[in-house]
Amino acid sequence: LIEDNLPDAVLVREALEEHGVEGELLVIGDGAAAIAYVETAKDRLPDLVILDLNLPKRSGREVLRAVRQAAAFRDTAVVVLSSSGAHQDRADALAAGARQYIRKPLLLEEFLDLGAIFRQMLESA
Amino acid sequence: MQVLNTSAMTRSPLAGVDRQFSAGGVEFCPDDSTDVYRGKLARLVLDELPGFAALLTTSGILLARNRAADPALIGKSLWETAWWRMGPSVQFELREAIERAARGEAVKHHLNLAPPEMPVTDFTLSPVRDAEDRVVFLLLCGIAENQADERASALLSAIVDSSDDAIISKDLNGQIMTWNKSAECLFGYTSEEAIGRSITILIPPDHLEEETRILERLRRGERIDHFETIRVRKDGTTLNISLTISPVRDANGRIIGASKIARDITDRVQREHALEQANADLQQFAYSASHDLQEPLRMVAAYSELLKRKFGGKLGPEADEYIGYMVSGASRMESLLRDLRTYTQVLSGNAEPPGEIEPARVLRTVLANLEVAIADSGAIIEHADLPRVCMYEFQLQQVLQNLIGNAIRYRGAETPRIHISAERRNGRCLFAVQDNGIGIDPQYKEQIFGIFKRLHSAGEFPGTGMGLAICQRIIERGGGRIWVESQPGRGSTFYFTVAGAKSERQSNTGLDPVDRRQSPGRGAGARSA
Numbered sequence: 122l123i124e125d126n127l128p129d130a131v132l133v134r135e136a137l138e139e140h141g142v143e144g145e146l147l148v149i150g151d152g153a154a155a156i157a158y159v160e161t162a163k164d165r166l167p168d169l170v171i172l173d174l175n176l177p178k179r180s181g182r183e184v185l186r187a188v189r190q191a192a193a194f195r196d197t198a199v200v201v202l203s204s205s206g207a208h209q210d211r212a213d214a215l216a217a218g219a220r221q222y223i224r225k226p227l228l229l230e231e232f233l234d235l236g237a238i239f240r241q242m243l244e245s246a
Numbered sequence: 247m248q249v250l251n252t253s254a255m256t257r258s259p260l261a262g263v264d265r266q267f268s269a270g271g272v273e274f275c276p277d278d279s280t281d282v283y284r285g286k287l288a289r290l291v292l293d294e295l296p297g298f299a300a301l302l303t304t305s306g307i308l309l310a311r312n313r314a315a316d317p318a319l320i321g322k323s324l325w326e327t328a329w330w331r332m333g334p335s336v337q338f339e340l341r342e343a344i345e346r347a348a349r350g351e352a353v354k355h356h357l358n359l360a361p362p363e364m365p366v367t368d369f370t371l372s373p374v375r376d377a378e379d380r381v382v383f384l385l386l387c388g389i390a391e392n393q394a395d396e397r398a399s400a401l402l403s404a405i406v407d408s409s410d411d412a413i414i415s416k417d418l419n420g421q422i423m424t425w426n427k428s429a430e431c432l433f434g435y436t437s438e439e440a441i442g443r444s445i446t447i448l449i450p451p452d453h454l455e456e457e458t459r460i461l462e463r464l465r466r467g468e469r470i471d472h473f474e475t476i477r478v479r480k481d482g483t484t485l486n487i488s489l490t491i492s493p494v495r496d497a498n499g500r501i502i503g504a505s506k507i508a509r510d511i512t513d514r515v516q517r518e519h520a521l522e523q524a525n526a527d528l529q530q531f532a533y534s535a536s537h538d539l540q541e542p543l544r545m546v547a548a549y550s551e552l553l554k555r556k557f558g559g560k561l562g563p564e565a566d567e568y569i570g571y572m573v574s575g576a577s578r579m580e581s582l583l584r585d586l587r588t589y590t591q592v593l594s595g596n597a598e599p600p601g602e603i604e605p606a607r608v609l610r611t612v613l614a615n616l617e618v619a620i621a622d623s624g625a626i627i628e629h630a631d632l633p634r635v636c637m638y639e640f641q642l643q644q645v646l647q648n649l650i651g652n653a654i655r656y657r658g659a660e661t662p663r664i665h666i667s668a669e670r671r672n673g674r675c676l677f678a679v680q681d682n683g684i685g686i687d688p689q690y691k692e693q694i695f696g697i698f699k700r701l702h703s704a705g706e707f708p709g710t711g712m713g714l715a716i717c718q719r720i721i722e723r724g725g726g727r728i729w730v731e732s733q734p735g736r737g738s739t740f741y742f743t744v745a746g747a748k749s750e751r752q753s754n755t756g757l758d759p760v761d762r763r764q765s766p767g768r769g770a771g772a773r774s775a
Contacts (some may be wrong), residue, residue, distance in 0.1 A: 123609055128545045135552065204541060227580060229551035 122148045123155040123184055124173045124202070129225065132232050133171060133202070133239075140236030142243060144168075152179025158189045159194060164189070166193055168246045169239060174203040174210060182217065189218040198242050202235070264472075296726045300324075301374070304348035306341075309381060324384075341368075347371035347382045348435060382456055412508040415494060418465065420445045420457060431508055432487075433479030445506075448477045450484060464493045464504045474511065483581035486515040532590045536583045543583065547576035578710075582698070586711030588644070588695070592719040600724075602747040603639045605632035605646075605668065605677075612647045618656045619626050623662050630667040635675045641720045642744070644681070648713040649740050653681035658735070674726065675746040685734040694730070717742070 124130045131146050137146065147167065149155045155172075156179055170188060174181035181201065190193045198220040203210060211222040220242065227233045271322055292299045292312040300311040306324040324340065327402040343353045350622045365430065372383040378737070408415050411427035416422050422445055425437040433448055453476060463470060470491040471769070477486050548571035558566055609629060620627065627650065635642065646666070651665045660682055669679045681682040686694060686701070693699050695718040700711040716729075721742045732738035 130547055130550075136743065204544075223546065225548065227540075229548045230556070232548060 122171045123176065123181070124148060124171070125177050126149045126173070127177075128159040128204075129173070132229075133235070136233045136236035137239055138236070139233045140240045142236060142240050143242075152176035152181065152184050153219060155179070159184070159187045160194055161193045162191075167197060168201070168243050170194070170197055171239070172199055172201050173194070174201060174205060174214070182213065184219045185214065185219060188242045194246075198246055200239070200242060298384070299496060300384050301757050302344065302384050304344065304382060343371050344382055344384075345375045347372075371418055386556055410509075411509075412506075412510075414440075414445070414506045414508065415503055416445045416506065417503040418461065418501065420461060429508070432479075432485070432508065433477070437440055439480075440504070453477075458733055460491060460504075464491065465501060467493050467501060469493065474515075477508070485510055486512045516552075529590050532586060536587045536590070540580075543576060543579055546572070547580060582712070583708045585710045585716065589712055589716050592641070592716065592723055600637045600641075600745075601639075602634050602636050603642065605635055605642060608639055608642045608667065609646060612643055612650060615647060616651055616654065619651065623654050623657055625654050625657070625662040626663060627664045627666070629665070632647060632666070632668045632677075633670050633675055635668075636745040637724055641724075645717045645720055645742065648717050649679040652709075653679060653683055655709065656681075656702075656738075658682065658684050658737075668696045670746050671743075673746050674743045676740050677744065680737065680739040682737040685736055685738050686732040687734050688732070691730050691732065695728070725741045730748060 122133055124133065128148075134146055145165075149158055155176070159203055172181050172184055172188075176184065181203070185199060185201070188197065188199055197220065200221045200223060201214040202221045202223050203214075204224060204225045206224050214222045221238070222237060225240070226235070291419075295312055298312070301309040302324060303309060308320055308322060308324060324344075331695070339355060343355050346353050346535045350373045352373065355369055367385060374381050374383045377751060406424075406426045409426060410429055412432040413423040413424075413426045414422060414429050422443055425435070425440040429440065431435055435447070446454060446457060460470060460473075464660065473489045473491070474488060475489060477487050478484050488509045488511045488726050491504050493501045494503045494505055494746065496502050550569060554569045554573055555565075561569075598724060606629065609632070613627060619625070648664070650664055656664050665680045666677070667680075668675050670676075690701055694701065695714045697715045698711040699715070700709060702709075720727050721744065724744055726743035726745070728740065728742040730738055730740050
């Protein structure tokens with residue numbers, strides 16, 4: 122999970138727990154650190170990348186580009202989870218190789234329901 | 247003093263004329279004696295005078311008159327004539343003048359009355375003597391034309407000079423011909439400096455093509471009204487002006503130049519700019535605020551909810567109650583922000599002009615959106631034929647959804663019955679949404695359209711108080727009006743006007759009334775009335 126906002130990171134964790142996803146959740150809090158990780162990671166690679174767009178240092182778009190360019194992440198699904206509802210952001214993310222674009226839901230219930238989507242993506246990975 | 251010559255002369259001055267002729271109704275014969283000839287000539291001259299000429303006795307009785315005078319007055323007193331009745335001051339002045347002339351004085355007098363109240367303003371009285379008595383010769387005439395022109399132009403130039411607007415005239419080559427005092431103040435050039443120079447001294451270089459266009463229009467005889475532009479002063483500073491330019495024609499109707507009236511609107515333009523800027527800033531602020539507040543609010547809302555889910559019932563009843571307040575507060579705040587965003591978005595212009603739409607179709611969407619509320623309340627919603635209108639579909643949807651939603655929400659004890667109708671009026675469409683709900687106290691009928699205005703507590707009826715404000719904004723942005731008529735306890739009817747479709751065609755979906763029945767579910771239905 123690449124997300125600078127801790128409360129959102131916790132909500133993602135809650136969502137995963139809610140839907141019985143087991144495993145390790147690695148949280149990276151800024152864009153530069155995320156790119157560094159993507160470019161150097163060799164083992165224990167993630168099955169799913171959940172990416173916020175509005176990140177400190179380097180943007181989520183740059184992170185997405187780095188992920189798509191890293192050979193190690195060639196088959197890794199990326200889901201963008203952003204608070205932006207702009208059509209352009211969605212279109213850009215999907216064009217850059219994101220599997221899904223999800224706007225952060227306002228309601229807790231809906232946020233927790235995202236766990237089902239994450240689970241499904243992990244199972245099909 | 248003149249004396250009428252009564253001595254006879256032997257030779258006719260017209261002896262060489264062998265034909266008799268007439269002029270002005272007076273017949274001249276070749277054999278007229280000089281006296282007769284003179285008498286006739288005098289008659290002729292008198293008759294040709296444009297004014298009233300008459301012989302009066304010293305007591306004011308008319309003895310003879312020219313053609314300009316009313317023949318019925320002969321033998322009567324001057325006081326019986328029309329102009330005599332102009333008032334005591336005229337009476338006094340005339341009587342005095344006659345007395346002075348009777349004493350042998352030649353009197354010239356100007357009556358200080360302006361036309362049309364007094365068509366004749368100058369008179370002369372000359373003492374003459376006939377064989378028996380003294381007679382007064384009275385000549386009354388209108389103001390000499392050139393004198394009238396002088397007076398009119400003096401008046402006009404006084405008006406021009408006292409005007410707050412700059413009044414300038416120029417010829418068709420753009421050369422300044424006249425320049426009033428306000429033009430001096432406004433542009434900084436004295437009339438000596440300005441007259442004879444080109445009008446382009448006032449025009450900023452990047453506006454010079456305006457003058458070409460203005461001159462073209464003037465040559466065609468067109469007038470230019472309230473043209474708002476920029477001009478430059480002698481000191482180089484610019485000012486906003488509103489120009490009215492009219493062609494000036496000579497006596498033959500030929501266009502010889504133009505008069506320009508320039509009004510300084512710098513203050514107004516600056517105020518308008520400031521206001522526009524302030525409005526834009528405010529709108530941007532409201533939009534960003536409602537956007538940026540959304541994120542932290544999402545945290546508050548999600549975590550108060552999470553707290554309730556995970557720890558509800560574990561922290562004691564008081565904690566549960568407090569968490570409940572947090573949850574409902576956050577959710578209310580969310581609704582407010584959402585509505586505030588909608589409200590500010592109404593202002594931000596749409597690039598595309600609104601198209602013609604079918605309100606019945608919009609209504610179907612609205613009823614589908616309100617499906618749950620309609621089913622829960624058992625509301626019966628009917629509509630008449632709705633003519634096509636010209637507006638943004640989503641805006642009509644917002645308006646109808648708010649009004650119908652309110653009609654359901656503010657229902658009384660009875661089953662809510664809501665009727666939507668519309669009719670064309672002068673190219674616009676008047677909609678009416680009528681309900682049998684709790685109604686609105688007339689004293690609040692304006693207030694309910696205010697932002698965040700509510701007449702009930704959230705406990706009685708939920709809502710943000712933004713719905714009608716949004717409706718009003720949408721309708722007024724479209725040049726329409728929205729208002730309510732209501733009797734508390736009996737129901738309300740909300741009216742609004744929107745632009746009608748250009749075609750007169752009535753809304754006709756081609757479906758029969760059964761198909762047009764709006765029945766979004768669970769038995770509660772809307773049907774076409």
